[in-house]
Amino acid sequence: MEEKRGSVQAGAFEQVVLPHLDAAYNLARWLVRNTHDAEDVVQEAYLRAFKFFGGYEGGDARAWVLKIVRNTSYTFLEKNRPADLSEEFDEKVHTGTAEQLGAEAALVQTADTRMVREALNELPVNFREVLVLRELEGMSYKEIAEMIGKPIGTVMSGLARGRTQLRDRLLQMRPEVRSNVPRDLPGDLPNKEEQRGLRK
């Protein structure tokens, strides 16, 4: 297919890869947990993507870009914040009790924007990333498995544990379930607020 060969050339890069910039930035932002670092990571990932664009053989361009963004993010974390990668979630401390679980549905419904953001931001990176890819990017188990280079079973258990831990974090943030709490409208919070969810 000479047509395709042609489109794989540099000229197509911007039209094939740049449209996925939002997805790339979103993933990087949730992995490195800082807006400024995320921008640097994405820029570097895009330069790498450009370099490897000759090896892109068509198919899901978003998955292809995100894989590079993910690798670049991990490299960044290894270099700059290795502790983020070894973070373990203490399940003994954080596991909810049976009574708490009953209140869970009510709780997560009253959880506000900031709480959900912080709770997700605090999850260990391996659970955070599968949740972001599934819930925000809408990717299937298979797509996620290919992206992170792990079997589907690992994706499923990561999602299950990530969801449990997200719930437990929300429970901890608000042990008493209050009803009739007006929920923040999406987009209501100013951008500065995002900083609060960040690690020091």
Place this chain on the structure above:
Amino acid sequence: MACENNERLLPAYFDGELDVVRSIEFEEHLKTCPQCAEDLSDLQAMRSSVQSANLYKRAPESLRSRIRAALPAEARPQPIPMPRRRTFEWLAVAAATLIAVVLGAKMLPNIGSEKQNLIAEEIVASHIRSLQPGHLYDVESTDQHTVKPWFDGKLDFAPPVINLADQGFPLIGGRLDYVGHRNVAALVYQRQKHFINVFVWPEDSKPAEMPQVQAIQGYNLVFWSHNGMYFCAASDLNLAELRQFTQLLER
């Protein structure tokens, strides 16, 4: 006591990883298993709060320019007629899908009366056509109080219109459509990158014995009656999320 389906089937259903047959089987199980039903609603509540928390971080415009500037000159757009070609390919795919749908439906063994299949076929065809550029809505609005009055005088009934943005299914518009030899209302909702068309018409002109769920060429259809109206939701969204959506509409 934990149900044995809890660990694998429930999340797979919730994440739309089961095919339609197994989804329906699992929905049967849900009716008799309060544990799974409760866990499912917990998962749905969690997903709703994640969806409505606006967690998706879009790239700032400055980053886009920065990357453009950093790329070597040959990466800048060349006069390749990509968008047009894409549209054309897209149309070809849509046309092929339509033909496949029609052929597929024709070859289906008797899964119900002719009429049901005709309606379902028409709905899938309308859904696909609505996704072509410029066909999605006649009135574009996320405000139910704009969309609902828009139908005044265009239909002989008033379709119920609610926005489910807080639950992660924002209303994005409405249009007139034609299904089963009558004008119907089509309400357009969005779930992440998926569109959902909800076709609404009075119950008295619905065909008898419609199925509850149907899958045609990758599109899921859910049918139901409520307050004298007949509804069909059509989408490429997985059945679990589409069900969650239709349950919210039924409230």
